Amino acid sequence: MPTINRPLADQILTFQLATEVSRIEETGLPERQGRSARTLVKDGPLRVTLIVLGAGESIPEHHAEGPITVQPVSGTIVFNVGTVSKTLEPGDLLALGPGIRHTVESESGGAFLLTVVGATAA
Numbered sequence: 001m002p003t004i005n006r007p008l009a010d011q012i013l014t015f016q017l018a019t020e021v022s023r024i025e026e027t028g029l030p031e032r033q034g035r036s037a038r039t040l041v042k043d044g045p046l047r048v049t050l051i052v053l054g055a056g057e058s059i060p061e062h063h064a065e066g067p068i069t070v071q072p073v074s075g076t077i078v079f080n081v082g083t084v085s086k087t088l089e090p091g092d093l094l095a096l097g098p099g100i101r102h103t104v105e106s107e108s109g110g111a112f113l114l115t116v117v118g119a120t121a122a
Contacts, residue, residue, distance in 0.1 A: 009043035017073050020050050021111045030054040030109070040113075047116040051104075053077065058105035066118020070094040075110025079103075088112070 007013065020038060029036035034057035041048035045066065050073070053059070070079055072088045079086045079094055080103045088094055096102065098118065 008039060008041060013041060015040055017050065017111075017113070021052060021074060024050065024052045024111070030057070035059065037114075045118050047114075049114045049116075050111060051114055052111045053104070053106040053109055055109040056107060057109070058103060061101050061103050063099050063101045064096075064116050064118075066098050066116055068096050068117075069113075069115045070096070070104075071113045071115075073111040073113060075106055075108055077104055077106045077110045077112055080105070 020040065024030065024036045024038055027036060030052045031054050033054075035051060035053045037049050037051045039047065039049050051059075053075075070077075070088065071093050072090045074090060077088050079088055081096070081100060086094055104112075
């Protein structure tokens with residue numbers, strides 16, 4: 001991805017999510033590296049990141065210091081916490097408390113918005 005030359009914080013920011021997903025996909029990074037991300041908002045304790053997973057890819061176990069939400073934009077993702085798996089599709093919203101370890105995967109590929117409040121993801 002090129003260097004960020006757009007505002008990450010302002011009084012009003014708007015995004016066309018399909019366009020943002022296309023920009024990420026056009027880089028070829030999701031296919032070559034399994035995933036790619038684009039920070040949309042970085043304002044004080046708030047972070048909103050658009051993440052695109054390639055088909056058959058996953059994000060290894062990790063956690064965020066603050067609470068998070070995960071909202072699919074396209075495709076299907078599976079969010080795993082221990083032995084609990086939640087299949088998420090566009091229109092779904094998952095909320096998770098701080099410090100909870102989890103993984104994310106997508107058999108067919110997908111994109112989702114990750115919102116983190118508080119400390120940055122670990």
